[in-house]
Amino acid sequence: MEMTVIVIIAVMLIVLFIVRSVANSKEEKHNASSATVPDGFVVSRQVGTYIRIDAINKKWCIPKNTTRDGGKYPKIYDYGDLLEYELLEDNVSITKGGLGAAAVGGLLFGGAGAVVGSVVGGKKTKNKVKNMSIKLVLRNIDSPVDFIVFYSNSEFKTDSFIYKDFRRQASEVLALLAIITEESKAPVAETVNPVRRPVRRPLQQNEKPAQIESNTDQLLKLKSLLDSGALTQSEFDSEKAKILLK
Numbered sequence: 001m002e003m004t005v006i007v008i009i010a011v012m013l014i015v016l017f018i019v020r021s022v023a024n025s026k027e028e029k030h031n032a033s034s035a036t037v038p039d040g041f042v043v044s045r046q047v048g049t050y051i052r053i054d055a056i057n058k059k060w061c062i063p064k065n066t067t068r069d070g071g072k073y074p075k076i077y078d079y080g081d082l083l084e085y086e087l088l089e090d091n092v093s094i095t096k097g098g099l100g101a102a103a104v105g106g107l108l109f110g111g112a113g114a115v116v117g118s119v120v121g122g123k124k125t126k127n128k129v130k131n132m133s134i135k136l137v138l139r140n141i142d143s144p145v146d147f148i149v150f151y152s153n154s155e156f157k158t159d160s161f162i163y164k165d166f167r168r169q170a171s172e173v174l175a176l177l178a179i180i181t182e183e184s185k186a187p188v189a190e191t192v193n194p195v196r197r198p199v200r201r202p203l204q205q206n207e208k209p210a211q212i213e214s215n216t217d218q219l220l221k222l223k224s225l226l227d228s229g230a231l232t233q234s235e236f237d238s239e240k241a242k243i244l245l246k
Helices: 001-033 112-118 161-184 208-229 233-244
Strands: 043-045 053-054 059-062 075-076 082-089 090-096 132-138 145-152
Touching: 043 161, 053 161, 082 161, 090 161, 132 161, 145 161, 208 233
Parallel strands: none
Antiparallel strands: 043 053, 053 059, 059 075, 082 090, 082 132, 132 145
């Protein structure tokens, strides 16, 4: 009898947990789709309630307060406002990117597994993570740092479904931040040093460039022969006339 009661209670708890999970999931989806954005902001891509992208106007948005810092949300930034970004787990840097950092291999085009594999190499892997967030360094004197918090003070095993789902969303946000940083880079114009070219006299009609150098060389040789006595003045004049008539 006691065993039957325990089983019934256990089943009821499981059903209650499933119902609450489904309700929370629906609420999160509703919040993600209905979070306010200012007029003129065209959502072209989003990751949950963590980030939204307006690719047309080159802007991005943090829709809701994930840090409980009391700031005004949603927060709207231009592409050029993002300087650096860094994924943190328990305040330990996992990977970073931005204008002053090298891109992480697999970050843009790999899935969540590819990103995880590329960023934790060489680091001591933890079995449990209590906090996960992305630190943002912004081009803003009044508020140069912001955070996108995925969860805090809730310890999850790294092989659990919940942790992997948060990590998947974090990798999607990182990919979007990498694209924002790349598109905000202004093309650098190359500086070409002017090349000084020798000034040449205008070509005469039907005259070819190669002939100028050839005639000049021949006249110099003739003058040298005249000065050395190898040619008489009349011979020099005769050969000179032939060259100039070419």
